[in-house]
Amino acid sequence: MSTELRLVRTTMAALGALVGLYGVVRFLGLGWTNLLATLPWLAGVVVVHDGVLAPLVVVAGVAAARTLPAWSRPAAVFAVVVLGAVTLVAVPVLGRFGAKADNPTLLDRPYAAGWVGVAVLVLVAAVAIAVRGRRKGAARG
Amino acid sequence: MSSTRFTDALTRLVDALPEPDDFPSTARNRELTARVGTWLGACFLLAFLTGVWSHLAQLPDPVLPLPTRPVWLYRVTQGVHVAAGTAAVPLLLVKLWSVFPQLFRRPPAVRRAQVLDAAERLSVLVLVSSASFQLVSGLANSAQWYPWSFSFRATHFAIGWVAMGALLVHVAVKLPVIRTAWLEPQGQPAQGTVSRRTVLGVTWAAAAVAVVTTAASGVPGVRRLSVLATRTGTGPGGIPVNKTAAAAGVARAAADPAFALVVAWGDTERRLSRADLEAMPQTTATLPIACVEGWSASGVWGGVRVADLVDLVGAPTGSAVLVESLQRVGASSRSRLPGNVAADREAILALTLAGEPLSLDHGYPCRVIAPNRPGALQTKWVSRLEVRP
Known part of the structure; x- marks a missing residue:
């Protein structure tokens, strides 16, 4: 490793430690009640990802690799990743959890219809990718 | 249960856990991780800087008075803040998918290496936890949804610093790997129908679709496409x-x-x-x-x-x-x-x-x-x- 790279790494790590420590001090300064209310969320996001979401994706991937024909797999990945990400991001609006009866300007779109529209477009694009993949595969023979 | 039976059961459990080589996809490799990771890091840096800007702008008595021009500056920084956070959701998920087998790597045999391995795992845990927390709490806040009792503004700000610090440490640790992945990329593995290129393309598409459908509602013209935005952007006046x-x-x-x-x-x-x-x-x-x-x-x-x-x-x-x-x-x-x-x-x-x-x-x-x-x-x-x- 060059000395230059080592210097960059050391500086970055030291700066990172300082920045992170400042965050921890600020966080602890918010008091016990706030700390205890936050910890389940800090732990929960990791548990839900590593324990539920990631294993599900791995199992789904293995199943898809066994059942789907090769030409259709990129299209399937496209549909699952794009639609999955958009759906996750849209959970707060799809559930309308923050809606307030006295404020009609908040959460004021037809979200179910919007989601169906996005899903249809993503699936159409996925079919186009699959068709292209099949033609290419056939041409290669 | 006797202690030997307990250790036996534990050994069997550990043996049953997959090892990194058990994960089949050949699209997972350091080139993919470095590319998605670099853009993810850029999104977090943007969100961090715009977040700090918002915090400074809300101080009642700033040391340095913030300018009143351009009038759209605050508006743009906060639009960028939410857009960067939204784009980071698919980037973070794909990034974590690409390194998920690493979670199951066995601890090294040598004592010194064990300590380093544990320290790195801890720093990654802090990073994954704080980064995911920022995205989840930020998204819920933008829809005025508060399923928690902690103070959103103060906690989101403090954990933002933690995430930024952990990110800097992570990049410092991984810098040689990142450098090689960008400067001397290995070729694509031959087998496998879902290539690195496909995964990358799909990731960028997911980030773009997520931003346009939810977070672009402040951009005139694109607003109509934001069918999943928290607001249509109209109201009295x-x-x-x-x-x-x-x-x-x-x-x-x-x-x-x-x-x-x-x-x-x-x-x-x-x-x-x-x-x-x-x-x-x-x-x-x-x-x-x-x-x-x-x-x-x-x-x-x-x-x-x-x-x-x-x-x-x-x-x-x-x-x-x-x-x-x-x-x-x-x-x-x-x-x-x-x-x-x-x-x-x-x-x-x-x-x-x-x-x-x-x-x-x-x-x-x-x-x-x-x-x-x-x-x-x-x-x-x-x-x-x-x-x-």
Whole structure:
């Protein structure tokens, strides 16, 4: 490793430690009640990802690799990743959890219809990718 | 259970756990991880910087006065903040997918290596936890959904620093790998029908679709495509309402015909009814309301210049002004206009929006609107302006 790279790494790590420590001090300064209310969320996001979401994706991937024909797999990945990400991001609006009866300007779109529209477009694009993949595969023979 | 049977069971469990080589996809490799990771890091840096900017802009008495121009600066930074966070969701998920087998790597045999391995795992745990927390809490906040009891603003800000620190440490640890992956990339493995290129393309597509459908609602023209945005971006006078008069508990006091605004400077006090304010010289300005939750909308506001009110009580131009609302509790019940803001010719005590009297939910009888400020500081239902030396 060059000395230059080592210097960059050391500086970055030291700066990172300082920045992170400042965050921890600020966080602890918010008091016990706030700390205890936050910890389940800090732990929960990791548990839900590593324990539920990631294993599900791995199992789904293995199943898809066994059942789907090769030409259709990129299209399937496209549909699952794009639609999955958009759906996750849209959970707060799809559930309308923050809606307030006295404020009609908040959460004021037809979200179910919007989601169906996005899903249809993503699936159409996925079919186009699959068709292209099949033609290419056939041409290669 | 005896201790040997317990250790046996534990050994069997550990043996049953997959090892990194058990994960079949050949699309997982350091080139993919480095590419997605670099863009993810860029998104987090953008969100961090714009977040710190918003925090500085909300300080009641900033050491360094923030400029009042360009008027759209705060609006753009907060739009970028939410867009970067939204784009980071698919990037983070793909990034974690690409390194998921590493979670199952067995600890090294040598003691010193074990310690280093444990330290790195701990730093990654802090990074994954704080980064995921920021995205989840930020997304829920933008839809005014609070399924928790911690203070959102203060906690999101503190954990933002933790995430940024952990990210810097992570990049420092991985820098040689990142460097090789970018500068001397290995070729694609031959087998496997889902290639690295496919995964990358799909990831960028997911980030783009997520941003356009949810977070681009402040961009004129793209707004219609944001079918999953928290707001259509309209409301009374063409501007959405963040908090209604009823929710703030001011509906009766604000509609009271006996309302009078108090402007104070030392011992001098002037009481002005809405009719008195309407009789003063009027000005208009096209200014955005830019909420910390990411949405923004521009309106034509009309009313009295704050500078004229400062003048009215004989206070020197450039004095700071403390603004109090009829709203008694909550962060938005008061704000402070630093001297440079109070003196700005576009800092207005607004009486109208889009040529109509302010609606009750937009702050009737009068509200503050000033350029390049967080929406939370554009105090509504103003009852008192106190000029400070």
